[in-house]
Amino acid sequence: MTKRYGDHLAVDDLTLDLKPGTVTGFLGPNGAGKSTTMRLILGLDHPTSGTALVGGVPYRRIANPLRTVGALLDARAVHPGRSGRAHLAALARSNGIPRRRVEEVLETVGMAGAARKRAGTLSLGMSQRLGIAAALLGDPEVLMFDEPVNGLDPDGVRWVRGFMRSLAAEGRTVFVSSHLMSEMQLTADHLVVIGKGRLILDAPLADVLAGSSLTAVLVRTPHAGDLAALLRGAGLTVDRLAENELEVTGAAVERVGDLAYEAGIRLHELRAKEASLEQAYQELTSGSVEYGVSR
Numbered sequence: 001m002t003k004r005y006g007d008h009l010a011v012d013d014l015t016l017d018l019k020p021g022t023v024t025g026f027l028g029p030n031g032a033g034k035s036t037t038m039r040l041i042l043g044l045d046h047p048t049s050g051t052a053l054v055g056g057v058p059y060r061r062i063a064n065p066l067r068t069v070g071a072l073l074d075a076r077a078v079h080p081g082r083s084g085r086a087h088l089a090a091l092a093r094s095n096g097i098p099r100r101r102v103e104e105v106l107e108t109v110g111m112a113g114a115a116r117k118r119a120g121t122l123s124l125g126m127s128q129r130l131g132i133a134a135a136l137l138g139d140p141e142v143l144m145f146d147e148p149v150n151g152l153d154p155d156g157v158r159w160v161r162g163f164m165r166s167l168a169a170e171g172r173t174v175f176v177s178s179h180l181m182s183e184m185q186l187t188a189d190h191l192v193v194i195g196k197g198r199l200i201l202d203a204p205l206a207d208v209l210a211g212s213s214l215t216a217v218l219v220r221t222p223h224a225g226d227l228a229a230l231l232r233g234a235g236l237t238v239d240r241l242a243e244n245e246l247e248v249t250g251a252a253v254e255r256v257g258d259l260a261y262e263a264g265i266r267l268h269e270l271r272a273k274e275a276s277l278e279q280a281y282q283e284l285t286s287g288s289v290e291y292g293v294s295r
């Protein structure tokens, strides 16, 4: 899809395929086009060119959309004078969803006790929970959340994380945007990164972390000199951190272990030191075009 506002390209020739059974984390700097992409998928805005399909169908053609796609874009977009329960009941009625489902989702998100409060008086965290409840109402196969942990306390953050994982484990397609790299590292299986509306990266989380130049293998051995020479000979980059400690880049932990074993070099420690997603993300979005699109 492409979305142009005047001469500003908010989404620039973006192609994505979101898979069931997966939490796809959607990352990008402010103004990158994440919310716009979600709005385009939900038919809240029209792409300038291209299409978004949900299960092969444009959102606007889905008969009971809440039963197919649940979304939380803006937790405060609820009538402030209505109770959480009344809000959910209205949504259920207009989408042919049985009334008992309202109590179920209130229970699921842990706000049954606050269901009578007017939406306008809820804390941001409780509003987020109400928004998640609304997204779940139709028991949809596809769930989209724009910054769902925004405003949540640590307990709430942990709850959302576990919840996203369990939705994906049930085979649902979960698409979630966030600014919190550390959070995505714990939540997502797959990452999509955009910058200035363009796709920068579309890859499994594990590949992103492994591909970062900051990912290294740490080795402790009484024969650090011999091992360093051996690994350099095999084309790897080796830093000697201490008398008996090396940091190796350019190979996975298995390769380093195998090379040492074959040369009969005793190891006292061998472990992968993963780059944090934060670091990998910074490498990716540092603005250089040479990162381009990679899969």
Ligand SMILES: Nc1ncnc2c1ncn2[C@@H]1O[C@H](COP(=O)(O)OP(=O)(O)OP(=O)(O)O)[C@@H](O)[C@H]1O
Residues within 6 Å of the ligand: 005, 008, 009, 010, 028, 029, 030, 031, 032, 033, 034, 035, 036, 037
């Ligand atoms: N209705 C609109 N009219 C004009 N410009 C818009 C409109 N909606 C979004 N934009 C612009 O499109 C770009 C992408 O905005 P969008 O909200 O999708 O980014 P985002 O990645 O969600 O950002 P954030 O992380 O800050 O929420 C921004 O430059 C924004 O100003």
